[in-house]
Amino acid sequence: EAGVAQSPRYKIIEKRQSVAFWCNPISGHATLYWYQQILGQGPKLLIQFQNNGVVDDSQLPKDRFSAERLKGVDSTLKIQPAKLEDSAVYLCASSSGQGFGNTIYFGEGSWLTVV
Amino acid sequence: SQQGEEDPQALSIQEGENATMNCSYKTSINNLQWYRQNSGRGLVHLILIRSNEREKHSGRLRVTLDTSKKSSSLLITASRAADTASYFCAIETGANNLFFGTGTRLTVIP
Numbered sequence: 001e002a003g004v005a006q007s008p009r010y011k012i013i014e015k016r017q018s019v020a021f022w023c024n025p026i027s028g029h030a031t032l033y034w035y036q037q038i039l040g041q042g043p044k045l046l047i048q049f050q051n052n053g054v055v056d057d058s059q060l061p062k063d064r065f066s067a068e069r070l071k072g073v074d075s076t077l078k079i080q081p082a083k084l085e086d087s088a089v090y091l092c093a094s095s096s097g098q099g100f101g102n103t104i105y106f107g108e109g110s111w112l113t114v115v
Numbered sequence: 116s117q118q119g120e121e122d123p124q125a126l127s128i129q130e131g132e133n134a135t136m137n138c139s140y141k142t143s144i145n146n147l148q149w150y151r152q153n154s155g156r157g158l159v160h161l162i163l164i165r166s167n168e169r170e171k172h173s174g175r176l177r178v179t180l181d182t183s184k185k186s187s188s189l190l191i192t193a194s195r196a197a198d199t200a201s202y203f204c205a206i207e208t209g210a211n212n213l214f215f216g217t218g219t220r221l222t223v224i225p
Contacts, residue, residue: 042215
């Protein structure tokens with residue numbers, strides 16, 4: 001079974017530029033997550049999708065971050081304009097999403113450095 | 116805060132020794148999960164313990180949960196160099212909604 005795919009793996013941009021990350025979840029997984037992990041910290045949920053609808057985006061800085069999940073499969077996370085404090089690993093994850101206690105599978109992450 | 120908090124922040128042991136990491140939280144939970152993250156990689160699910168369970172085993176892993184104290188521990192027995200990683204607890208409060216702690220960085224010295 002293929003895992004969660006993310007691209008690009010690494011990105012360096014200047015502040016005020018824009019960047020987009022792509023995620024392809026495990027086939028058949030209804031729930032998709034984007035987490036932000038700053039160096040030395042645990043992952044923080046940015047947004048959670050159930051199929052193509054948003055379940056939770058309460059911690060997404062909506063003035064600069066946006067995410068979509070068209071057709072309930074792939075997802076993109078965009079940052080525009082980027083700030084220095086956005087330097088982090090952006091982790092995409094997916095789960096089958098039926099009730100509690102489902103294992104969440106993570107991708108390898110997209111490492112963003114804003115200079 | 117809904118996230119878990121791990122203790123210690125860092126732990127260094129000799130290969131073959133046991134490693135114990137603790138997690139405390141403040142809210143009611145449905146379950147608590149432990150994840151491992153190797154340097155530069157994504158997180159890997161290790162074990163889930165439900166709120167009505169007290170102890171769970173998986174290979175060399177033993178997890179305990181005390182909901183009255185709002186705490187959990189992860190024990191790795193007979194540690195190996197390959198166990199070197201960061202370990203995170205995550206609490207599930209709502210369906211499929213996980214809140215992660217800041218992690219324990221484990222170093223196993225060969």
